[in-house]
Amino acid sequence: xxFNDQYNRYPRGSSGxxxxxxxxxxxxxxxxxxxxxxxxxxxxxxxxQMYSENSFQNINKPYASNFTPNMKQNEYQxxxxxxxxxxVSNQAHILTDPLVTNMAIQYGQALVGSGKQIVDKEIEKYxxxxxLKYYFAVDTSYVSRKLSVILFPFIHSxxxxxxxxxxPIQPKFEINAPDLYIPTMAFLTYVLLAGLILGMKxxxxxxxxxxxxxxxxxxxxxxxxxxxxxLYIANINTNLKTLDLIAYSSYKYVxxxxxxxxxxxxxxxxxxxxxxxxxxxxxxxxxxxLKLQIxxxxxxxxxxxxxxxxxxxxxxGLKRRQYFLLFMACTQPILIWWFTWRIV
Amino acid sequence: MAxxxxxxxxxxxxxxxxxxxxxxxxFLAKIGWSATNVNPxxxxxxxxxxxxxxxxxxxxxxxxxxxxxxxxITIIKKLxxx
Numbered sequence: 001x002x003f004n005d006q007y008n009r010y011p012r013g014s015s016g017x018x019x020x021x022x023x024x025x026x027x028x029x030x031x032x033x034x035x036x037x038x039x040x041x042x043x044x045x046x047x048x049q050m051y052s053e054n055s056f057q058n059i060n061k062p063y064a065s066n067f068t069p070n071m072k073q074n075e076y077q078x079x080x081x082x083x084x085x086x087x088v089s090n091q092a093h094i095l096t097d098p099l100v101t102n103m104a105i106q107y108g109q110a111l112v113g114s115g116k117q118i119v120d121k122e123i124e125k126y127x128x129x130x131x132l133k134y135y136f137a138v139d140t141s142y143v144s145r146k147l148s149v150i151l152f153p154f155i156h157s158x159x160x161x162x163x164x165x166x167x168p169i170q171p172k173f174e175i176n177a178p179d180l181y182i183p184t185m186a187f188l189t190y191v192l193l194a195g196l197i198l199g200m201k202x203x204x205x206x207x208x209x210x211x212x213x214x215x216x217x218x219x220x221x222x223x224x225x226x227x228x229x230x231l232y233i234a235n236i237n238t239n240l241k242t243l244d245l246i247a248y249s250s251y252k253y254v255x256x257x258x259x260x261x262x263x264x265x266x267x268x269x270x271x272x273x274x275x276x277x278x279x280x281x282x283x284x285x286x287x288x289x290l291k292l293q294i295x296x297x298x299x300x301x302x303x304x305x306x307x308x309x310x311x312x313x314x315x316x317g318l319k320r321r322q323y324f325l326l327f328m329a330c331t332q333p334i335l336i337w338w339f340t341w342r343i344v
Numbered sequence: 345m346a347x348x349x350x351x352x353x354x355x356x357x358x359x360x361x362x363x364x365x366x367x368x369x370x371f372l373a374k375i376g377w378s379a380t381n382v383n384p385x386x387x388x389x390x391x392x393x394x395x396x397x398x399x400x401x402x403x404x405x406x407x408x409x410x411x412x413x414x415x416x417i418t419i420i421k422k423l424x425x426x
Contacts, residue, residue, distance in 0.1 A: 214347065218351070
């Protein structure tokens with residue numbers, strides 16, 4: 001019982017109303033001692049939990065929670081003024097209390113974390129960002145081997161991809177896996193090379209670079225959309241994803257670069273010969289790589305009637321799949337010719 | 345014939361318009377391409393024709409309202425910029 005202390009701390013003025021707050025040079029000091037006076041349980045560990053729960057309610061409902069602890073100690077003082085004074089000062093001083101600030105920080109961090117998760121999940125539905133990094137996990141030996149396979153596919157013997165079902169394979173470990181690094185670099189090199197060749201003919205201006213880039217991107221987009229449409233309409237189920245299709249369609253930029261260089265150096269005849277060779281090798285490369293992925297249905301291990309896992313890998317709609325493969329392989333030479341005929 | 349971004353946009357608008365124009369009752373039902381009466385049994389794969397008709401119907405349902413806005417934008421742009 002420390003009514004005397006409170007009497008001294010809040011001396012009454014001449015009007016009989018109690019002074020709420022004494023003006024001090026360091027208001028922070030007064031706030032701490034105020035809390036210690038009115039909440040003697042603050043140092044007590046078993047009451048700190050109760051106090052922290054109360055403090056949250058303090059922010060929302062200032063009158064309700066402050067009523068009960070204050071009532072017992074303010075019997076000899078005007079109730080309304082005292083409680084108003086305590087509420088204002090308690091709310092302002094709640095946030096300086098280390099217990100409360102720690103909890104507020106943790107709560108805020110948890111909120112930010114969950115918000116970020118929701119945003120990531122929504123983005124993942126439209127653009128598969130988490131799988132994108134697998135396509136760029138390459139190293140120099142993979143790049144050199146893959147380039148040699150694209151340009152001389154007749155030498156390569158083993159075309160199967162060894163990977164587990166759920167995780168995309170990193171191209172570092174498997175040469176037959178599609179990647180997006182080579183297509184991206186080849187596309188950029190093609191745009192720069194086209195600008196160079198245009199400059200050698202005095203036809204260059206900086207807008208031509210962006211026109212070339214948009215043109216190539218547009219054709220790639222059209223090709224991938226047509227392939228996706230064909231896969232859906234003909235009801236061909238494969239393990240191929242959209243990013244895989246983009247990668248396979250963009251491998252022809254490597255061929256285009258070689259054709260343009262040879263055409264630049266060796267004239268019209270060299271250009272024609274190189275065009276035919278690159279078309280054949282690219283078609284061969286695509287057909288061999290995609291044969292295993294398109295011609296057989298993806299392996300599904302659903303348990304059959306007797307509860308034993310069965311492997312379904314029969315070939316459904318073989319004719320449709322072969323036509324699709326042929327279509328994919330034949331559009332490549334046409335597009336290579338379309339891109340490079342300007343230097344003829 | 346370079347493909348610019350605007351070209352791509354115009355092409356897609358034209359193609360989607362062409363698909364949305366095909367009226368379900370007045371036209372498609374008369375030539376037997378109605379998408380409602382095809383019902384493949386469970387476990388059988390839907391045929392190519394039913395897939396195409398399903399695609400037409402879904403494009404018509406989804407793109408009706410956005411096509412109104414996209415067509416208006418195209419008309420305004422062509423009026424202003426030729």
